[in-house]
Amino acid sequence: MASTGHKVALQRDQLQPGIVHLGLGAFARAHTAVFTEDAMLAANDPQWGIVGVTQRSDTVARQLAPQDGLFTVAERGEGAAPARIVSSIVEAISGRDNPELVVDRIGAAATKIVTLTITEKGYRFDARTRTLDLDDPEIQADLAGRPPRTAVGQITRGLQQRARTGAGPITVVSCDNLPGNGELTGTLVRNFAEALPAPENENLLVWLDANTAFPSTMVDRMVPATTDGDLAAVGHELGLRDDAAVVAEPFRQWVIEDTFAAGRPRWEDAGALFSTDVAAWESAKLRLLNASHSMLAYLGLAAGKETIADAVGVDAFRKAVRRMMLEEALPSITLPDGLDGGQYCDEVLRRFANPALGHTTAKVGSDGSQKVGLRLLTTVRGTLDAGRVPKWAALAVAAWMHHVATTPEADLNDPLAKELHAALPASESRTADTVVPALLGFRPVVEPALAGDEEFRDLLLHWYRIIDNNKASNNGLESLGN
Numbered sequence: 220m221a222s223t224g225h226k227v228a229l230q231r232d233q234l235q236p237g238i239v240h241l242g243l244g245a246f247a248r249a250h251t252a253v254f255t256e257d258a259m260l261a262a263n264d265p266q267w268g269i270v271g272v273t274q275r276s277d278t279v280a281r282q283l284a285p286q287d288g289l290f291t292v293a294e295r296g297e298g299a300a301p302a303r304i305v306s307s308i309v310e311a312i313s314g315r316d317n318p319e320l321v322v323d324r325i326g327a328a329a330t331k332i333v334t335l336t337i338t339e340k341g342y343r344f345d346a347r348t349r350t351l352d353l354d355d356p357e358i359q360a361d362l363a364g365r366p367p368r369t370a371v372g373q374i375t376r377g378l379q380q381r382a383r384t385g386a387g388p389i390t391v392v393s394c395d396n397l398p399g400n401g402e403l404t405g406t407l408v409r410n411f412a413e414a415l416p417a418p419e420n421e422n423l424l425v426w427l428d429a430n431t432a433f434p435s436t437m438v439d440r441m442v443p444a445t446t447d448g449d450l451a452a453v454g455h456e457l458g459l460r461d462d463a464a465v466v467a468e469p470f471r472q473w474v475i476e477d478t479f480a481a482g483r484p485r486w487e488d489a490g491a492l493f494s495t496d497v498a499a500w501e502s503a504k505l506r507l508l509n510a511s512h513s514m515l516a517y518l519g520l521a522a523g524k525e526t527i528a529d530a531v532g533v534d535a536f537r538k539a540v541r542r543m544m545l546e547e548a549l550p551s552i553t554l555p556d557g558l559d560g561g562q563y564c565d566e567v568l569r570r571f572a573n574p575a576l577g578h579t580t581a582k583v584g585s586d587g588s589q590k591v592g593l594r595l596l597t598t599v600r601g602t603l604d605a606g607r608v609p610k611w612a613a614l615a616v617a618a619w620m621h622h623v624a625t626t627p628e629a630d631l632n633d634p635l636a637k638e639l640h641a642a643l644p645a646s647e648s649r650t651a652d653t654v655v656p657a658l659l660g661f662r663p664v665v666e667p668a669l670a671g672d673e674e675f676r677d678l679l680l681h682w683y684r685i686i687d688n689n690k691a692s693n694n695g696l697e698s699l700g701n
């Protein structure tokens with residue numbers, strides 16, 4: 220790509236590798252890499268080149284290598300900018316194939332920041348205690364001393380190398396949709412360090428306290444999985460083939476807590492907001508946008524809708540999502556200063572309706588066991604605690620349950636697919652009366668007090684029956700039983 224005469228914004232020979240990014244999926248390329256390129260350009264500060272690490276597969280690293288790390292971001296929808304080539308990635312490595320190299324890069328003195336987009340399941344934590352899952356066999360293997368393959372293992376081993384070599388302080392920035400993602404990441408790294416044998420662990424824990432920072436962030440941009448059609452369209456626009464191209468909506472947002480241990484790019488020059496109130500931004504985003512996204516995904520899947528835009532185009536679904544946001548989620552959160560809740564909800568619905576994005580219900584509906592608790596059960600709990608009826612959030616949870624119960628285990632895209640299916644009755648006896656109690660009893664997702672709430676259970680039974688009765692007729696579900 221570099222040789223085609225297309226404009227590359229940064230002076231590549233001056234870039235230094237200041238950031239290691241774990242989880243080089245489409246989102247990271249369309250969000251973190253773009254903000255960082257813009258920040259380096261605006262401040263003429265080339266020290267924040269990104270070493271990108273793919274986590275589970277080596278595909279993106281293989282695609283980027285022959286293109287010198289260059290790739291295209293093509294915006295889709297109203298207000299889309301022309302396709303741009305992003306030049307902030309200086310190296311792409313496969314964490315699966317080269318775990319020692321990842322540790323070395325995190326341990327290098329030039330590295331000042333590690334950023335993460337590894338999705339919820341990548342943290343391998345127990346959602347109830349917000350601590351590292353020490354029973355996870357991958358974590359155990361990393362603790363036992365193999366070249367680390369988990370993100371927490373790679374970070375902690377990299378930090379251990381820094382402590383040993385005197386490579387200096389560093390900041391670890393989680394960019395995943397988890398509340399308190401910075402504090403959580405710091406806890407998981409410490410849990411890993413604590414589980415190492417003495418005195419290895421004590422030295423490391425002392426070093427961590429003095430040399431690391433874990434700011435929280437809220438990230439936002441809808442980035443679907445790139446399809447062959449997208450690649451063909453980008454090829455047409457640019458006149459060249461880019462296998463690592465990504466498509467994204469025009470909107471992007473990043474709110475960051477300004478606690479860095481060793482400097483940072485001027486991301487504010489690229490439109491990021493530094494705030495002391497990231498927690499409020501994060502809960503607004505998770506419980507309004509992400510919760511509605513999940514709700515539309517599961518309702519859409521039950522009604523045979525392929526994309527989020529198709530699902531939000533169904534009147535009854537759009538109304539249900541709006542009511543969930545306005546009547547249940549908004550009253551149970553505290554908004555950050557400067558955010559208008561009503562406007563935010565309108566904007567979210569407008570973004571979902573983007574017909575050009577092709578964000579699939581299957582993609583957004585994946586990993587439900589990791590998302591439903593944070594996005595929806597929080598609102599169910601808050602609404603019940605306030606003495607109100609979580610009618611619409613319960614609809615979303617029932618739709619998730621229906622998705623789990625009607626999708627064969629092998630097709631259920633969820634790290635706990637096996638455990639979820641083990642909790643369910645045999646497929647021929649899956650009805651509201653058997654599925655709802657079985658999944659309410661699924662402890663990794665539902666806490667006992669909520670599982671025992673009769674009002675919530677009755678709502679789930681009510682909605683599950685409506686969804687199940689209408690599965691053969693889209694029109695029936697599309698009116699949600701009214």
Ligand code: CS2
Pocket residue numbers: 396438439440441442508509512513582583584590
């Ligand atoms: C989506 C998010 O896949 C999902 O679960 O809800 O990836 C969503 O598109 C982003 O958080 C938007 O910022």
